[in-house]
Amino acid sequence: MTVELTGQEGLRPRARTPGDVLLLRWLATVDHKQIGIMYLMGAVFFFLIGGVEALLIRIQLAQPNATVLSPEVYNQIFTMHGTTMIFLAVMPLLAGFVNYFVPLMIGANDMAFPRLNAFSLWLFIFGGLLLNFSFLTGHAPDIGWFAYAPLTEQPYALSNGVNYWILGPLVASVGTILTALNVIVTILTMRAPGMTLTKVPLFVWMSLGQAILIIYAFPPLTASQAMLLLDRELGAHFFDPAAGGSPVLWQHLFWFFGHPEVYIMILPAWGMISELIPVFSRKPIFGYPFVAASTVAIVFLSMTVWAHHMFAVGMGDLADGFFAAASFSIAVPTGVKVWNWIFTMIGGRLRFTTSMLFAIGFIAMFVMGGLTGVMVAVVPFDQQVTDTYFLVAHFHYVLFGGSLLAILAGAYYWFPKMTGRLLDERLGKWHFWTTLIGFNMTFFPMHILGIIGMPRRVYTYPNLPGWGEINLFETLGTFLLTISVLIFLWNLWHSLRNGEVAGDDPWDAWTLEWATTSPPPPHNFDHVPPVRSRRPLWDLKHPEDPDWRHGE
Amino acid sequence: MSGAASAGLSEQQARAPMPVPSGADAALARTDPHKLLMGFFISSESFFFLSLIVTYITFHGATGPQAKDVLDVPLTGLFSIALFASSGTLYLAERGMHRGNRAQLRLWLLVTIALGAIFIAGQAYEYHHLIDEGVTISSGLFGTTFFTLTGFHGLHVIIGLVALSILAALTFAGDFDEGNEMPLTTAGLYWHFVDAVWVVVFSVVYLWTLVS
Numbered sequence: 001m002t003v004e005l006t007g008q009e010g011l012r013p014r015a016r017t018p019g020d021v022l023l024l025r026w027l028a029t030v031d032h033k034q035i036g037i038m039y040l041m042g043a044v045f046f047f048l049i050g051g052v053e054a055l056l057i058r059i060q061l062a063q064p065n066a067t068v069l070s071p072e073v074y075n076q077i078f079t080m081h082g083t084t085m086i087f088l089a090v091m092p093l094l095a096g097f098v099n100y101f102v103p104l105m106i107g108a109n110d111m112a113f114p115r116l117n118a119f120s121l122w123l124f125i126f127g128g129l130l131l132n133f134s135f136l137t138g139h140a141p142d143i144g145w146f147a148y149a150p151l152t153e154q155p156y157a158l159s160n161g162v163n164y165w166i167l168g169p170l171v172a173s174v175g176t177i178l179t180a181l182n183v184i185v186t187i188l189t190m191r192a193p194g195m196t197l198t199k200v201p202l203f204v205w206m207s208l209g210q211a212i213l214i215i216y217a218f219p220p221l222t223a224s225q226a227m228l229l230l231d232r233e234l235g236a237h238f239f240d241p242a243a244g245g246s247p248v249l250w251q252h253l254f255w256f257f258g259h260p261e262v263y264i265m266i267l268p269a270w271g272m273i274s275e276l277i278p279v280f281s282r283k284p285i286f287g288y289p290f291v292a293a294s295t296v297a298i299v300f301l302s303m304t305v306w307a308h309h310m311f312a313v314g315m316g317d318l319a320d321g322f323f324a325a326a327s328f329s330i331a332v333p334t335g336v337k338v339w340n341w342i343f344t345m346i347g348g349r350l351r352f353t354t355s356m357l358f359a360i361g362f363i364a365m366f367v368m369g370g371l372t373g374v375m376v377a378v379v380p381f382d383q384q385v386t387d388t389y390f391l392v393a394h395f396h397y398v399l400f401g402g403s404l405l406a407i408l409a410g411a412y413y414w415f416p417k418m419t420g421r422l423l424d425e426r427l428g429k430w431h432f433w434t435t436l437i438g439f440n441m442t443f444f445p446m447h448i449l450g451i452i453g454m455p456r457r458v459y460t461y462p463n464l465p466g467w468g469e470i471n472l473f474e475t476l477g478t479f480l481l482t483i484s485v486l487i488f489l490w491n492l493w494h495s496l497r498n499g500e501v502a503g504d505d506p507w508d509a510w511t512l513e514w515a516t517t518s519p520p521p522p523h524n525f526d527h528v529p530p531v532r533s534r535r536p537l538w539d540l541k542h543p544e545d546p547d548w549r550h551g552e
Numbered sequence: 553m554s555g556a557a558s559a560g561l562s563e564q565q566a567r568a569p570m571p572v573p574s575g576a577d578a579a580l581a582r583t584d585p586h587k588l589l590m591g592f593f594i595s596s597e598s599f600f601f602l603s604l605i606v607t608y609i610t611f612h613g614a615t616g617p618q619a620k621d622v623l624d625v626p627l628t629g630l631f632s633i634a635l636f637a638s639s640g641t642l643y644l645a646e647r648g649m650h651r652g653n654r655a656q657l658r659l660w661l662l663v664t665i666a667l668g669a670i671f672i673a674g675q676a677y678e679y680h681h682l683i684d685e686g687v688t689i690s691s692g693l694f695g696t697t698f699f700t701l702t703g704f705h706g707l708h709v710i711i712g713l714v715a716l717s718i719l720a721a722l723t724f725a726g727d728f729d730e731g732n733e734m735p736l737t738t739a740g741l742y743w744h745f746v747d748a749v750w751v752v753v754f755s756v757v758y759l760w761t762l763v764s
Contacts, residue, residue: 235690
C-alpha cells in the first residue's frame with residue numbers, strides 16, 4: 001500500500017502522499033466510519049484501563065482488613081474507575097456506533113460536518129489521555145466521580161488530581177457536545193428521500209434523543225467545572241462554605257448533568273436493542289410510535305429528576321416529594337419500551353444468535369436495574385441505602401447489565417458490517433455466558449451487602465458476619481468477568497483475520513446499512529434504495545408484499 | 553440476500569408512490585445545515601449561561617448590597633447600548649448583503665465590530681475600576697459570581713469579534729460577492745445570541761440593584 005508504480009516497471013515511483021501511509025490515513029481521516037472505529041478502539045483502550053481499576057478494587061475488597069491498596073491509592077482507583085467508565089468507555093462506545101451507523105441508516109454519505117466530527121474524536125482521545133496523565137504526576141484524582149464540594153476545594157485537595165479531573169473530562173465533553181450537534185443536524189437534514197421523521201430507524205431516533213440531552217445536560221457540567229477550577233486556582237468561593245459558598249449548589253449543577261447522563265448512556269443502547277430484536281424475531285418492532293414517543297418523554301422527564309441523587313441532603317419534603325414523583329413517572333416510558341421489546345419477540349421466529357442472547361440478557365438485567373431504580377426513588381428507602389453497596393449494585397445493573405450488554409449485542413450485530421467478517425458464534429456464546437454469570441456473581445450480592453450496611457467507597461471493612469464471604473464471592477465473579485473480556489478480545493482478533501465472510505446482509509435485516517457492501521465504500525452507497533416505509537430493505541426483498549402497502 | 557438488496561428497482565417498486573415531505577420534514581428540507589448547527593449550538597450555550605445566572609441569583613442575598621455599592625449602572629448602561637445597537641447594525645450589514653450592496657455590507661460590518669469593541673473596552677474599564685476598589689474574584693462572593701458571569705459573557709463577545717473581523721477581512725477580499733450569505737448569517741445568529749444574553753445579564757446584575 002505504501003508505494004504504487006505509476007507506469008511500467010522500473011520507472012520512478014510517484015511521490016508518497018499522506019494517503020499512502022496507513023497510519024496517516026487514519027489519523028487524518030474525516031470519514032465517519034473510520035472515526036467511528038477509532039472511537040470504538042479508543043473506548044476499548046480506556047475500558048481496559050477502567051477494567052483493571054475495577055479488578056484492583058475487587059482484589060482489595062476480597063478479604064476484610066486487606067492491605068493490597070493503601071486508602072489513598074484506593075480513593076484514586078475508584079474515582080478513576082467511575083470517571084473512566086462513564087466519560088471514556090460507555091459514552092465513546094456509543095459515540096462510535098452512532099458515528100458509524102447513523103449516516104448509514106439514514107442513507108447519507110457522511111455526517112453533516114465531517115471535519116468537526118474528526119475534531120470531536122481527537123478531543124475525546126486527548127481528554128482521556130489528559131485525565132489518565134494524572135497517574136504519572138503521582139496523584140490521580142481521589143474525589144469520586146461526582147466530586148462533591150467542599151472536598152474538592154483547595155484546603156482539602158491540594159494535589160493537582162482534581163484539576164486533571166476537571167480538565168480531562170471537560171476537554172472530552174466539548175467533543176461530546178460537538179458530536180451531538182453534528183448528529184442532530186445530520187439526522188434532521190441528511191435523511192434519504194422518502195425517509196420522513198416517522199420512518200427513521202429507532203436507533204436513529206434514540207441517537208437524536210441522546211444528542212438533544214447531551215447539548216442541554218453537558219453545559220451545566222462545563223459551567224460547574226469551570227467554577228470549581230476558579231475556586232481552586234483563582235480563589236473564587238462558589239462551593240466554599242467558609243466564605244458563604246454552597247456545596248449543595250455543586251450537587252444541583254452536577255446532577256442536572258448527572259441524571260440526564262444516565263439516559264445519555266442508555267438511549268442509543270436501547271436503539272440497538274430496538275433494531276436487532278425485530279431482526280432476530282423476524283417481525284417488525286411492536287409499537288414503533290410508542291418506542292419513539294417514549295424516547296421523547298424520557299428526554300424531557302430526565303431533566304426533572306436530578307435531585308433524587310440528593311435525598312440525603314435535606315432539601316425538605318416538598319422538593320423530595322417532587323423529585324421522587326418525577327423519578328417514578330420516568331419509569332413509565334422506560335417500562336413501555338421493555339414491553340415493546342417483549343411483544344416484538346412474542347410470536348416471532350426467534351433466532352438465538354450471540355447478539356440476540358446479549359439483547360435478551362440486556363432486557364433481564366436492565367429490568368432488575370430499573371426496579372431497584374424505582375426502589376431508591378422512594379425517599380425513606382433511599383435514606384436507608386444511600387451511599388451503600390445497594391446503590392453500587394443498582395447503577396451497575398443499569399450501566400453494565402443495561403448499556404454494556406446492549407453495546408455487546410450491537411457489536412455482534414454490526415461487526416460484520418464494519419469488517420466484512422462475522423464474529424465467531426461459539427466463542428460468542430462462551431463470551432455471553434461468562435459475562436452474564438460473572439456479572440451477576442459480582443453485582444447481585446451487592447444488593448445484600450448494601451442492605452446489611454456496607455458503605456460504598458471504603459477501602460476495607462471489618463470482619464463482620466457474612467461480609468468477607470460475600471465480598472470474596474463478588475471478587476470471584478470479577479475474575480470470571482475478566483475471562484469473559486479476554487474471550488471477547490480473542491474473538492475480535494481471531495474473527496477479524498479468520499472469521500466467516502459476512503456478505504452484505506448476513507442477518508437478512510431491513511435497514512439501509514445492510515444495502516451496501518461490508519465494509520461500506522468511502523461514499524457508503526452506490527445508490528440508496530428508495531425509502532417508502534420503515535423497512536426499506538424488506539420492501540426491496542418482498543416486492544409482492546411491501547410494508548408501504550400497509551400504510552406504515 | 554445481498555443479491556436482492558443490490559438488484560435495484562423492480563417495476564412495481566419504481567411505480568410505487570414516494571412519500572412527499574410535509575410539516576417538519578418539509579421545513580427541515582429547506583433549512584441550511586449551518587444555521588441549524590448554530591441554532592442548536594446557541595441553545596446549548598444558553599444552558600451554560602443559565603447555570604452561571606442561576607448561580608449569581610442563588611447568592612444574591614449575600615451579594616446584592618455589595619452590587620448596589622460598587623456597580624456604576626448608568627456607565628455600564630451606556631456601554632450596553634453600544635452592544636445592543638450592534639445587533640441592529642449587523643442587521644443592516646446583512647440587508648446590504650441581501651441587496652448585493654457591497655459598500656453597505658462593509659460599512660455596517662465595521663460599525664458592528666467597532667460597537668462590540670467599545671463594549672469590551674467599557675468592560676475592561678469597569679473591571680479595572682472594581683479591582684482598584686478591591687473587588688476581585690477572590691475578595692468575596694459578589695466578586696466571584698460577578699466576574700465569572702460577566703467574564704464568560706465578555707469572552708463570548710471577543711470570540712464574536714474575532715469571527716466578525718475574519719468575515720470583514722474576507723468581505724474586503726471580495727469573498728461574498730458571489731452571494732454566499734451563509735457565513736455571515738450564521739455568525740450573525742451567534743452575535744445576536746451574545747447580545748441577547750447581555751440583556752438578561754444586564755437586567756439581573758445591574759438593573760436588579762435599582763429595585764432592591
